[in-house]
Amino acid sequence: MIRMLDGMPAGVLGIEAVGKLTAEDYTGTLAPALDAAIKESGKVRIVIVFRGEFEGMEPGAAWQDLKMGVRDWNAWERIALVTDHAWMKDGLRLFAWAVPGEARAFGLADQEAAVIWAAGIGGGPAA
Incomplete structure (x- = not known):
């Protein structure tokens, strides 16, 4: 399941992946949010959280x-x-060259730094 995270800065989508992801998670939850972000700003900045239960x-x-x-x-x-x-x-790290835009990995303890980095507000420790 994909859950949308609240409290993200303007222009940043936050999602958390829990359990097993289905096609419906993408088409019913994530795609509309991505479409709205692109329509609003022409850009996608996203924080994707994977916890132990993924x-x-x-x-x-x-x-x-x-x-x-x-x-x-x-x-x-x-x-x-x-x-x-x-x-x-x-x-x-191995496939960052194949990922659109900039991508950076953060530990769970650094989720706030990841949000700040995704928003373009500042740096943050990469894991």
């Missing part, structure tokens, strides 16, 4: 994730990955 993605969700990354490629400005899963952080 269980992966169904095949349809992986397809929707790929489609969203490619669609509106130039709109993706900053992606802050917030997790303590080392494999996710390592994967981002």
